[in-house]
Amino acid sequence: MADGPGLAARRAALRLLDAVLRRGLPLEAALDAAARELTRGDDRALAHALAAAVLRRLPDLDALIDSATARPLPADAKARFALRIALAQALVLGTPGHAAIATVLPLVDGGPRKLVHGVFGTLMRRRVALPARPSLPGGVAQRWLAAWGRDMIDAAAEAIAAPAPIDLSFAVEPEAFDGVALAPRHRRLPPGTRVTELPGYAEGGWWVQDLAASIPARLLGAGGGRQALDLCAAPGGKTLQLAAAGWRVTALDNAPARLDRLRDNLARTGLPAELVLADVLDWAPPAPVDAILLDAPCSATGIFRRHPDVLHRVRAKDIAALAELQGRLLARAAGWLRPGGILVFATCSLEPQEGEAHLAAAEAAGLEPVPVLADELPPGILPDPRGHVRTLPSILADQGRLDGFFIARFRRAGQAGAD
Template identity: 55%
Template sequence: MAQPTGIHARRAALRLLDAVLRRGETMDIAFAAATKDVRKFEDKALVRAIAGETLRWLTDLDALIDSATKQNLPDDAKPRMVLRLMLAQWLRLDTPPHAVVATGLDLLSGGPRRLAHGVFSTLTKREARLPAVPTLPADVAARWGERGPAIAAGLSTPPALDLTLRDPAETAHWANQLSADSLMPGHLRLPRGANVEKLPGFGEGAWWVQDLAASLPAHLLGPGEGRHALDLCAAPGGKTLQLAAQGWNVTALDISKRRLELLRENLKRTGLKAGIVRADALDWEPKHRFDAILLDAPCTATGTARRHPDVLHRIGARQIEEMAELQAALLERAQGWLKPGGVLVYATCSIEREEGEDQVKAVALEPTPIAASELPQGLAPTDEGSLRTDPGMLADAGGLDGFFVARWRLPG
């Protein structure tokens, strides 16, 4: 008997969901193995969309499932996993219920299949709906406190596609070429779903993909004018490209061979130049001091939940504590590598205070407050002169990732 069209994508989405929720893997790491049987770009995009929407609305999907069963299914029970995918397709991706049933139930057999069919039928007959805003997992809501509702609202839909231009002076030109919006010079925003490599300007290296918030730390170092900058934890390289385009003589350091290969490819495509060093920043010693250091530190990446909703379910107190210890160690080393008068920018794509506001207390440098004039309209520095963004900000313009950014100077 022939399998229904689309079954491979649904099976891949189930594998991806299992990798995240049961094994704690990231969506990005698990994606290649999960989609090994999926060939087309469109089908791979569908896999990511199904799994992503399931993770984004998981708490609310589970509440619907529990409302239609006499006894709650275990969290990792296969019928629950399949029902999550089926409901996400119906309620978030507007897949007709008959198509959801045709492609979803084949993931199960016997009693579990009958159970899933019964639950799904019950919910469709009820015309079940999701709330306007995703419900955060209880531990996440507790961590984010009063900021939680606004952040959750920013997680309601996946983000648009943000690009950073090699030459900000060409913003108007490329906005016209790509029918894009712009929130600041050098930035473009397009609707999500585009095949990036087929967009005008990709082949000639006119731009690279980078969330608006992620572009701000390098922007805050300003023009390089040939001076020396160190990009710590640099790969896959968006900030290295920015610094090189701003005229800095860049040393890009990272420990990951695979991610540094991506950086080399991006440098080649854009025609920009940087020195690449593969090393552990906790062991490495520079041969000279730097005029600027950008430390975009490894973190839990909870600020990227719009595009990586797996962080809502993978990250807890243990991971936050581990990352905070690493960030503190990196900050301590980076401070000693500045020339007198040099500037250090620290950033993390995390919403957790332990990885942002709490880290600045131990920095023995002179704070250099961030000014509102350096930021896109609608963003403002904190009273302490740092920058805190989250997915609930700039909502009318499509939002942005959660970041913390602070800047200091070594007197001299």
């Protein structure tokens, strides 16, 4: 059994879950180390799928486990982790029960195998099932209920139940490409689509980017050769958009590995941009610019359906610290605009503290709101009454939903000078 089929992938999934739930690491960042022993791409994908399935359903999986034990298992007990993986296989991924338990028992060798086997068997004999609408972690549900109401909570729960669709952004409008067009230069494809096997991948005419994530760059319009800064730019979807729209782009990021990924994306698409490895708080452009796109570092709770780990890692103190950083970045970037220049501020967060709460500070920094109009947005997405954009998982529910973003557009006070 120790060398049984698929065991290495289960061990990697266990390491992934430990990295996320006990050490607070992002799922994607922990994948390379957790899957270091896996030599096949399919095993790596399985480990990721197992861990993601557990994270999507964690509160409900734990409730089932607790219903079958005399006393709750510690949150970090290996037996609980093994049961989570076994139940996710049986109840989410459709693995036969005997195979699901057989592949996880070796994970607790030298430990409470009888307990794990007994709890799993009890639950299978009960013919348990997970609720159709997953439960959100308690703290997340409380925050979002206060901010957005019950309908949004229900939509978020439905959104996390399964992987999100794949959205593609195109440099130019494609003449023929499968998928649903929800906006110009956009196609939506089913979850699990192998993007590297799609036509045009090698030629670089498109890149993966959620429809909501494409809105900030859309709001800057055509560049006409003018200068734009893309701050905190990697992995670069917005840089590619701006370059394709005719902006002269300087893309800044402080992470070498992420900047390398942006460099690879530019090479694949053939689009031009100047790359700068630097921290926004330590760097400044040589001269004022026409436009700035600040997609600020944030909690990333808005992309929870693609990265379900964020709902289990991010705490209120993390949100507060990130909001403070966002305010500093916004104030610093505001001074780099020419009079009349445009700044678009965005966060992929569903926390008002990382979005709407920054509006007063932006105006204090000399930025005037430039309301977004309905005809500037993809059909089905509307600006709020003040002209800002808040996307929620309840939007476009019949088309696969959206990631959660806050987007606001501003103009630097003063008259634009002659070019």
